[in-house]
Amino acid sequence: MKWIRAIVSLLIAAAAFWGLDNRHGMVPPAGKLVNPFAGFWQNGTRADKPPGELILPGLRDRVRVVWDARHVPHIFAANDHDLYFAQGYITARDRLWQMDFQARYAAGRLAEIIGRAGLESDRFNRRFGLGWAAERAAEAISRDPQARDTVEAYADGVNAYIGSLRRRDYPVEYKILDYSPEPWTLFNSGLLLKYMSYDLTSYNDDRWMTVARKALGEAVLDELFPFEPPPIADPIIPPGTPWDFKPVPLPKRGETAAPARAHDSASPTASFCPLADGPAPVPERPEIGSNNWAVSGTRTRSGRPILANDPHLRLTLPSIWYEIQLSAPGTNAAGVSLPGTPLVIIGHNDRIAWGFTNAGDDVLDWYAIKFKDESHGEYFYNGEWRKSSVRSEVIKVRGQKDVIDRVVYTHHGPVVWLEGEPEPSNKSVPAGAALRWEAHDPSNEFMTFYHLNRARNYEGYLEALASWDCPAQNFAYADVDGTIAIWHNGKYPLRQKGDGRYILDGSNSADEWRGWVPREHNPHVKNPPRGFVSSANQKPTDASYPYYLGWDYASFERGTRINQMLAAMKDITPEDMLRMQNDNLSLRARMAMSRLLRDIVDRDFTATEKWALEELKAWNCENLAGLAAPTIFSRFWSDFNEKTWNDEKKGDLWGMRWPRSEVVIDLILNHPDSEFFDDRTTPQKETMADIANAAFHSAVKQLQAECGPPGRSWTWGEWRRAGIGHLGRIPGFGRERLAMNGGGNAVNASGPGFGPSWRMVVELGPEVQAWGILPGGPSGNPGSPYYDSGVDDWLAGRAHPLLFLKSAEEAGPDVVAKTSLRGAK
Amino acid sequence: MIAVLVCLLAMLVFQLLTPFWWWIMIVPFAYGVAAAHTGGGAFFNGFLSAGLLWLGSSLCFFLTGSGIITARVVKMFGLGGSWLMIPATALVAAIAAAVSGYAGYAVRALVKRK
Numbered sequence: 001m002k003w004i005r006a007i008v009s010l011l012i013a014a015a016a017f018w019g020l021d022n023r024h025g026m027v028p029p030a031g032k033l034v035n036p037f038a039g040f041w042q043n044g045t046r047a048d049k050p051p052g053e054l055i056l057p058g059l060r061d062r063v064r065v066v067w068d069a070r071h072v073p074h075i076f077a078a079n080d081h082d083l084y085f086a087q088g089y090i091t092a093r094d095r096l097w098q099m100d101f102q103a104r105y106a107a108g109r110l111a112e113i114i115g116r117a118g119l120e121s122d123r124f125n126r127r128f129g130l131g132w133a134a135e136r137a138a139e140a141i142s143r144d145p146q147a148r149d150t151v152e153a154y155a156d157g158v159n160a161y162i163g164s165l166r167r168r169d170y171p172v173e174y175k176i177l178d179y180s181p182e183p184w185t186l187f188n189s190g191l192l193l194k195y196m197s198y199d200l201t202s203y204n205d206d207r208w209m210t211v212a213r214k215a216l217g218e219a220v221l222d223e224l225f226p227f228e229p230p231p232i233a234d235p236i237i238p239p240g241t242p243w244d245f246k247p248v249p250l251p252k253r254g255e256t257a258a259p260a261r262a263h264d265s266a267s268p269t270a271s272f273c274p275l276a277d278g279p280a281p282v283p284e285r286p287e288i289g290s291n292n293w294a295v296s297g298t299r300t301r302s303g304r305p306i307l308a309n310d311p312h313l314r315l316t317l318p319s320i321w322y323e324i325q326l327s328a329p330g331t332n333a334a335g336v337s338l339p340g341t342p343l344v345i346i347g348h349n350d351r352i353a354w355g356f357t358n359a360g361d362d363v364l365d366w367y368a369i370k371f372k373d374e375s376h377g378e379y380f381y382n383g384e385w386r387k388s389s390v391r392s393e394v395i396k397v398r399g400q401k402d403v404i405d406r407v408v409y410t411h412h413g414p415v416v417w418l419e420g421e422p423e424p425s426n427k428s429v430p431a432g433a434a435l436r437w438e439a440h441d442p443s444n445e446f447m448t449f450y451h452l453n454r455a456r457n458y459e460g461y462l463e464a465l466a467s468w469d470c471p472a473q474n475f476a477y478a479d480v481d482g483t484i485a486i487w488h489n490g491k492y493p494l495r496q497k498g499d500g501r502y503i504l505d506g507s508n509s510a511d512e513w514r515g516w517v518p519r520e521h522n523p524h525v526k527n528p529p530r531g532f533v534s535s536a537n538q539k540p541t542d543a544s545y546p547y548y549l550g551w552d553y554a555s556f557e558r559g560t561r562i563n564q565m566l567a568a569m570k571d572i573t574p575e576d577m578l579r580m581q582n583d584n585l586s587l588r589a590r591m592a593m594s595r596l597l598r599d600i601v602d603r604d605f606t607a608t609e610k611w612a613l614e615e616l617k618a619w620n621c622e623n624l625a626g627l628a629a630p631t632i633f634s635r636f637w638s639d640f641n642e643k644t645w646n647d648e649k650k651g652d653l654w655g656m657r658w659p660r661s662e663v664v665i666d667l668i669l670n671h672p673d674s675e676f677f678d679d680r681t682t683p684q685k686e687t688m689a690d691i692a693n694a695a696f697h698s699a700v701k702q703l704q705a706e707c708g709p710p711g712r713s714w715t716w717g718e719w720r721r722a723g724i725g726h727l728g729r730i731p732g733f734g735r736e737r738l739a740m741n742g743g744g745n746a747v748n749a750s751g752p753g754f755g756p757s758w759r760m761v762v763e764l765g766p767e768v769q770a771w772g773i774l775p776g777g778p779s780g781n782p783g784s785p786y787y788d789s790g791v792d793d794w795l796a797g798r799a800h801p802l803l804f805l806k807s808a809e810e811a812g813p814d815v816v817a818k819t820s821l822r823g824a825k
Numbered sequence: 826m827i828a829v830l831v832c833l834l835a836m837l838v839f840q841l842l843t844p845f846w847w848w849i850m851i852v853p854f855a856y857g858v859a860a861a862h863t864g865g866g867a868f869f870n871g872f873l874s875a876g877l878l879w880l881g882s883s884l885c886f887f888l889t890g891s892g893i894i895t896a897r898v899v900k901m902f903g904l905g906g907s908w909l910m911i912p913a914t915a916l917v918a919a920i921a922a923a924v925s926g927y928a929g930y931a932v933r934a935l936v937k938r939k
Binding site for chain 1: 840841844845846847850854879882883885886887889890891892893894895896897898899900901903910913914917920921924925927928931932934935
């Protein structure tokens with residue numbers, strides 16, 4: 001009896017121990033997590049208090065960190081090494097888990113942490129060659145002493161912080177997911193850069209365009225997806241700007257010049273290597289809307305140039321950006337950095353300011369591969385069988401056996417999805433095609449930031465741009481001398497118009513990239529007569545530009561609206577710029593409804609339809625959270641497109657997208673009798689008015705089913721259910737249900753999960769003044785008030801003055817604490 | 826009651842010095858093996874000592890800066906108000922320690938005089 005009692009009670013105690021000490025699926029290890037001495041209770045606000053002094057072996061000299069009232073660090077060092085070491089340490093102090101998680105995600109190592117749930121994303125990222133690309137980037141960085149020293153000093157700083165941690169100090173996400181930080185490396189910084197490239201350049205329609213060409217023919221596609229958008233769209237470089245270069249001749253298809261290849265031999269070194277977040281299955285278009293512009297002093301009240309930038313990315317908590325000031329002899333830059341990489345990425349120094357939007361050019365192509373047999377060991381190329389190579393990706397899965405994925409590489413690049421395998425959830429990937437992607441080429445983009453942080457003038461800015469390959473960006477620029485400029489900058493394959501719009505032939509060198517557009521020929525403009533430069537992800541140039549860079553740019557609304565506003569403004573102030581960043585007008589709605597509202601007529605409307613029509617008629621086309629009209633228009637627009645285009649895209653064409661809004665609006669305003677409005681599935685002929693009425697009817701019907709009778713549930717803020725989720729999708733760790741103004745095609749471009757990830761306005765002058773706001777805060781600790789301290793002001797369209805110190809000794813009401821860092825004695 | 830206090834202090838020291846949560850099981854187990862007179866005594870010794878330790882310490886952290894993180898963890902678990910996390914934490918410790926203390930006594934009973 002005693003034995004039985006002892007055994008049973010021991011078993012119960014052991015079960016309790018096992019249950020509380022381990023994670024069960026996604027349920028955290030309760031014993032570890034709720035332990036008051038080392039669990040989540042330790043992740044309170046106590047860590048927010050900056051330390052007075054820290055001894056950090058590795059530092060060469062004294063470093064001072066000044067903390068401002070918003071908990072933003074301003075780092076002052078005596079040399080570059082210490083500056084970036086301290087940046088690594090301080091960033092890790094606030095954002096360790098975020099950088100670690102993002103790097104693991106990019107490397108395809110999520111399953112190590114979360115188990116099988118991470119396997120598909122891991123496999124996909126490895127198939128896409130993110131790790132391979134980061135290895136090549138790491139090699140390129142290591143070859144450049146300046147870049148290597150900067151990135152390594154940063155990594156050493158991060159590791160100094162990791163080394164100082166006791167388990168109780170771990171960010172709370174480690175405790176919930178039950179794992180530990182690992183040493184940070186130069187390779188990790190490369191991974192984050194490549195992940196950014198993935199996020200910004202991987203959207204690709206080659207697969208669906210190829211299917212559509214087969215069904216509809218190239219002429220129809222050229223009409224629906226024109227290379228030159230209708231005139232309502234305004235390019236980045238003002239039309240009529242003379243090109244200050246003599247174009248190089250374009251290689252003709254099949255010319256024998258050596259193709260510009262990802263790598264010459266197909267032999268990458270063998271044996272590389274709901275909480276899960278990551279890119280959406282089909283990459284979301286970054287077009288949801290970054291903006292930047294710079295206005296010349298001739299147009300501002302102060303007579304000084306002003307630069308504004310609001311990059312729009314996936315919104316998460318912790319914020320994707322980390323505010324920081326970095327000062328050492330030869331450099332004093334402030335703005336935002338990317339946790340996991342050194343330097344200020346978007347910001348200003350005492351002489352220049354710079355900001356980015358995504359360029360959106362075509363730097364990713366798919367090549368159809370003909371393999372000899374099922375082993376995929378050889379593929380047909382230029383009349384002979386060529387050997388492919390295999391990179392074995394060993395994916396560690398928590399609590400289970402490793403999964404080994406064989407990724408086949410051709411000389412073009414990796415084959416992401418082999419025929420016969422299950423289709424990846426990213427539907428833009430064609431089966432049996434090799435990926436040729438600019439981001440796979442070795443590059444060293446860190447040097448761009450290194451030089452931008454130090455640039456004194458336009459020449460310094462140009463020097464910085466020279467090392468930027470991918471992801472191509474629109475670099476807006478302004479300086480204290482009064483110069484403004486914008487460069488649409490990246491490394492672009494030299495090719496004929498339309499090359500790469502469809503899946504290419506991988507068996508023939510004729511279809512390959514042949515050389516590059518000379519860097520100085522990239523679209524650019526300096527001090528244009530109109531007194532401003534701007535970009536909003538739209539097509540960079542008009543038809544006069546002699547090179548072909550791509551066809552798939554953002555729709556016209558933001559670019560056109562920004563240019564209209566800037567052209568009409570006088571005596572511009574920084575406040576005006578901030579107001580512009582928060583402009584909610586939908587040019588799409590204004591232009592489309594100017595015509596369609598005439599066509600929607602009350603034929604036995606229900607009470608709700610009558611109300612909805614009145615709402616639309618009374619609407620000033622601003623996407624405000626409290627209005628129902630933006631909701632009605634949004635649903636109407638989507639139904640109008642569906643009824644216009646879905647009869648064209650039947651069967652295999654389901655993945656084809658609708659034409660861009662400028663094409664649709666051009667049809668509405670200038671070609672209302674277009675055949676496209678006829679629904680080919682019915683015997684009678686529909687007109688645009690029929691489609692508009694049917695779309696209005698169905699939109700209201702659906703909204704009524706979704707939201708009930710007219711009321712609060714119809715408002716834009718309620719209906720969109722926009723919020724800012726936690727990076728690891730941990731429930732309760734984000735900010736849900738925010739009543740956001742704006743919309744996908746407003747300057748204040750926002751949508752569920754997307755929006756302005758940083759708003760910045762900089763006025764250049766003897767004293768540079770800057771304002772900024774993050775939809776989050778400096779801290780990555782969900783238990784800190786600084787985790788989401790900016791969200792409410794961001795939502796309301798306010799920005800904070802950004803403290804820009806000249807020295808660590810500078811005092812002021814905004815300086816709240818100082819930390820002194822020293823190396824070991 | 827003294828035993829409860831001694832166990833509580835022992836756990837406190839071990840928990841302050843190391844990151845391990847399971848001292849709240851080890852200490853009551855050791856008490857059960859070494860000194861408990863009855864199964865019920867061992868059970869309640871663990872229940873009270875660990876429960877009180879985690880109740881007091883979580884309350885202390887809650888009041889000194891861990892309010893925000895508690896609210897978020899409560900949301901993650903889908904519980905009600907933040908303060909509920911304090912008794913919930915105490916209960917986890919109390920039950921784990923109680924079963925462990927009882928198991929310790931059950932082992933002791935095997936070697937005690939027949």
